[in-house]
Amino acid sequence: MNSILSIRSLTKFYGRIRALHQVSFEVPAGSVFGVLGPNGSGKTTLLGVVMDVLRANEGTYSWFGEPPSGKQRQKIGCLLETPNFYHYLSGERNLRIVAAIKGHGPEDIDRVLEMVKLSDRRHSLFSTYSLGMKQRLAIASCLLGDPSVLVFDEPTNGLDPVGIAETREMIRHLAREGKTILLASHLLDEVEKVCTHVAILQKGQLLMAGDVNEVLASEDFIELGVDPAGRDALRSALSGLPGVKQVRDHEQHIQVFFGNGVMNLTEVNRYCFEKGVTLNHLQLCKRSLESKFMELTQEKKPVGKKN
Amino acid sequence: MKVKNYRTFWILLGITAVSIPGINYMLYNLMDNSFPKNHGKSILGTPFGFPDIWQTASWNAGMLFLIPAILIITLTTNEFTYKTHRQNIIDGWSRQQFIGVKLIEILILSVFTTLILVLTALAFGYLGNKVPEGISVWSESRFVFFYFVQMLSYSLIAFVLSILIKRAGLAMGLFFIYLIAEQITVGVLRNVQHLTAVDYLPEEVTDRLIPQPYAKGIIQQTNVADWEHHIPIYLMVAAVYILAYCLLTGRYFLKNDL
Numbered sequence: 001m002n003s004i005l006s007i008r009s010l011t012k013f014y015g016r017i018r019a020l021h022q023v024s025f026e027v028p029a030g031s032v033f034g035v036l037g038p039n040g041s042g043k044t045t046l047l048g049v050v051m052d053v054l055r056a057n058e059g060t061y062s063w064f065g066e067p068p069s070g071k072q073r074q075k076i077g078c079l080l081e082t083p084n085f086y087h088y089l090s091g092e093r094n095l096r097i098v099a100a101i102k103g104h105g106p107e108d109i110d111r112v113l114e115m116v117k118l119s120d121r122r123h124s125l126f127s128t129y130s131l132g133m134k135q136r137l138a139i140a141s142c143l144l145g146d147p148s149v150l151v152f153d154e155p156t157n158g159l160d161p162v163g164i165a166e167t168r169e170m171i172r173h174l175a176r177e178g179k180t181i182l183l184a185s186h187l188l189d190e191v192e193k194v195c196t197h198v199a200i201l202q203k204g205q206l207l208m209a210g211d212v213n214e215v216l217a218s219e220d221f222i223e224l225g226v227d228p229a230g231r232d233a234l235r236s237a238l239s240g241l242p243g244v245k246q247v248r249d250h251e252q253h254i255q256v257f258f259g260n261g262v263m264n265l266t267e268v269n270r271y272c273f274e275k276g277v278t279l280n281h282l283q284l285c286k287r288s289l290e291s292k293f294m295e296l297t298q299e300k301k302p303v304g305k306k307n
Numbered sequence: 308m309k310v311k312n313y314r315t316f317w318i319l320l321g322i323t324a325v326s327i328p329g330i331n332y333m334l335y336n337l338m339d340n341s342f343p344k345n346h347g348k349s350i351l352g353t354p355f356g357f358p359d360i361w362q363t364a365s366w367n368a369g370m371l372f373l374i375p376a377i378l379i380i381t382l383t384t385n386e387f388t389y390k391t392h393r394q395n396i397i398d399g400w401s402r403q404q405f406i407g408v409k410l411i412e413i414l415i416l417s418v419f420t421t422l423i424l425v426l427t428a429l430a431f432g433y434l435g436n437k438v439p440e441g442i443s444v445w446s447e448s449r450f451v452f453f454y455f456v457q458m459l460s461y462s463l464i465a466f467v468l469s470i471l472i473k474r475a476g477l478a479m480g481l482f483f484i485y486l487i488a489e490q491i492t493v494g495v496l497r498n499v500q501h502l503t504a505v506d507y508l509p510e511e512v513t514d515r516l517i518p519q520p521y522a523k524g525i526i527q528q529t530n531v532a533d534w535e536h537h538i539p540i541y542l543m544v545a546a547v548y549i550l551a552y553c554l555l556t557g558r559y560f561l562k563n564d565l
Binding site: 048051052053054055069070071073074078080082084085086087088089090093096097098100101102103141 | 308309312313314315385389390391393394395396397398399400401402404562563564565
């Protein structure tokens with residue numbers, strides 16, 4: 001698959017503070033690529049470097065297989081950190097400036113304002129906008145000229161729940177159109193709903209990157225339930241079950257993790273019955289991105305990279 | 308597009324445009340009413356007549372550099388305040404384009420104020436006085452070019468401070484303090500210590516291109532030949548400073564985080 005963005009060994013220092021350390025990954029064309037991490041992990045720094053707002057100390061990156069340039073950024077719609085517009089100009093006049101920089105005329109402004117529901121306030125000064133309106137204007141700015149690549153840094157900041165849902169749906173719609181979307185977010189639940197790939201950062205280091213299903217697949221588990229009297233017998237039986245990587249007690253159930261990532265519920269049920277254990281609960285559970293993220297960031301060690 | 312609908316810009320530009328003829332009018336009245344006349348002619352001579360009007364108007368206008376400097380500082384620091392300098396780069400400008408546009412804005416402003424000066428000088432020259440016989444209207448109009456160099460230099464000093472400091476109030480304050488500090492330094496080192504190297508400080512070297520015009524009728528200017536001899540050197544040093552300002556701001560903007 002072609003890579004829209006290739007990042008190789010990016011390192012960035014702010015004085016003595018290391019914000020990024022040898023970060024490398026590829027963003028496939030047509031993907032919705034989530035960049036996740038706690039506050040201070042380097043997400044915004046990473047996006048700032050690839051948009052030429054910040055200078056990396058080491059490493060390189062390339063857009064569309066070519067060295068970085070302003071011409072390439074004209075083909076990218078980007079919302080980085082905060083909405084940045086001229087406070088003394090209206091929303092529409094600000095978009096005219098953006099369109100001019102991108103080499104377009106003003107013909108697309110009506111469409112993008114309609115998409116973010118700001119048509120009614122297009123002639124109001126930016127300084128009079130609420131936080132949510134400013135964020136929506138920034139999203140509209142990204143959509144000008146219908147770019148093939150979009151970069152969003154916390155796009156739902158300041159939006160109400162309706163706005164968050166609309167933004168999520170808009171991202172899905174854009175992804176269906178074949179656009180490549182690079183999305184940095186804290187909202188793991190939102191990321192999990194839309195992203196096809198993820199990269200997880202912590203303290204400037206890449207913990208994991210790859211297809212979101214591959215990142216999470218090995219962490220699926222089976223949840224087993226049995227009467228309290230039979231719990232010990234179940235644990236004993238599971239110790240002899242082939243392929244088991246880990247067994248965990250979790251409240252009323254027992255979670256079983258398999259090393260090869262392949263779980264057959266029928267086989268597990270038959271095995272337990274043959275061992276004299278009758279199950280009252282058997283369920284395949286998909287590991288959530290949030291729980292994976294919490295595990296990775298609290299372990300504080302790189303788990304691996306899957307591409 | 309950035310300034311077309313920015314009221315502050317038009318107000319400051321208007322003040323800049325009005326202040327040049329304004330200060331000339333004020334000083335014309337002051338000189339005309341304050342000094343004794345001899346057979347209807349001022350003892351100061353005809354500083355507001357041709358050919359001296361070019362020097363007079365240029366020197367008068369040179370007292371007002373603070374106004375266009377405020378305009379430049381406001382426009383430049385706005386970009387940092389609103390972080391639109393980052394957004395312009397994100398949207399597709401190169402860093403060279405951004406800084407290049409800013410330098411062109413300063414060039415255009417300098418040309419604009421110089422044109423205002425030309426019109427002002429012509430108006431005063433024609434309205435108040437007859438053109439002396441045998442003297443061209445454009446004689447001594449080289450002072451207009453000297454004013455342009457001076458205006459460009461002062462504007463770029465304001466621009467450098469804006470790029471480095473990024474805060475309007477602080478940049479304006481430092482610009483004002485620098486103007487005074489250099490004048491004091493020149494005064495002390497030249498007149499007390501007799502150190503002539505101070506003639507080549509950034510502000511002073513362009514100020515020396517346009518000597519004070521009002522004393523010609525009273526005091527014989529024995530140093531005219533010396534001044535004429537130094538003009539090419541002053542222009543060369545000013546050009547070096549102007550180039551240095553451009554390179555400094557360019558390099559700073561190209562190399563650093565935004």
